[in-house]
Amino acid sequence: xxxxxxxxxxxxxxxxxxxxxxxxxxxxxxxxxxxxxxxxxxxxxxxxxxxxxxxxxxxxxxxxxxxxxxxxxxxxxxxxxxxxxxxxxxxxxxxxxxxxxxxxxxxxxxxxxxxxxxxxxxxxxxxxxxxxxxxxxxxxxxxxxxxxxxxxxxxxxxxxxxxxxxxxxxxxxxxxxxxxxxxxxxxxxxxxxxxxxxxxxxxxxxxxxxxxxxxxxxxxxxxxxxxxxxxxxxxxxxxxxxxxxxxxxxxxxx
Numbered sequence: 001x002x003x004x005x006x007x008x009x010x011x012x013x014x015x016x017x018x019x020x021x022x023x024x025x026x027x028x029x030x031x032x033x034x035x036x037x038x039x040x041x042x043x044x045x046x047x048x049x050x051x052x053x054x055x056x057x058x059x060x061x062x063x064x065x066x067x068x069x070x071x072x073x074x075x076x077x078x079x080x081x082x083x084x085x086x087x088x089x090x091x092x093x094x095x096x097x098x099x100x101x102x103x104x105x106x107x108x109x110x111x112x113x114x115x116x117x118x119x120x121x122x123x124x125x126x127x128x129x130x131x132x133x134x135x136x137x138x139x140x141x142x143x144x145x146x147x148x149x150x151x152x153x154x155x156x157x158x159x160x161x162x163x164x165x166x167x168x169x170x171x172x173x174x175x176x177x178x179x180x181x182x183x184x185x186x187x188x189x190x191x192x193x194x195x196x197x198x199x200x201x202x203x204x205x206x207x208x209x210x211x212x213x214x215x216x217x218x219x220x221x222x223x224x225x226x227x228x229x230x231x232x233x234x235x236x237x238x239x240x241x242x243x244x245x246x247x248x249x250x251x252x253x254x
Contacts, residue, residue: 026224061111061115071148075143078139079108079109086167088100088169094123098125101118102119103172118192
């Protein structure tokens, strides 16, 4: 058995360059596949957590700061919008249509807490004209849920020289807004459910579902397997070609 293995290894000659390529790419592909599997499981836990909390009874605004893990908690609010400091999040697509999400400070009367409330998506078909929206002037009752983005939140800040409202941004962390306005507010965005003063509120839980991560993992593992198969093929094929070439050259020499 040992003799046959040793004999087979002697016949395997893949070459230096293919070996170096495999040593670099194979661990990378396998690593990326494992990472996608891990991300898929993380997204699935996130979706499961959302599903459980989404059917729970809403809590009051006063209870928000008491929670160690407020992600996806439903909250019942009553208060007023601050229409003067509106933020429009750009590059938000729905069903292939360009639009924005409207975020406004909201003062919850029961708790006295300032919240950054996302009122939903509205279309913006003509970039030459500003998006059109209105804001209720009277106090409203509505339900919302706490949105916590997976991973670190990417923040883009407005130009300090620009103080014009509403502001068009790509992303905004609530803490940046509260610091600018000199207010003490809740540190996470809240996304409104359908109700008074809301626009399109069919929110995706995650930008990429767990099934896509698993599909990407399969692709990476398949490419790793194909690379390994090609490496083995070249190793055996090169060895078979060399004796044939050597014999041909010696015949010509004679």
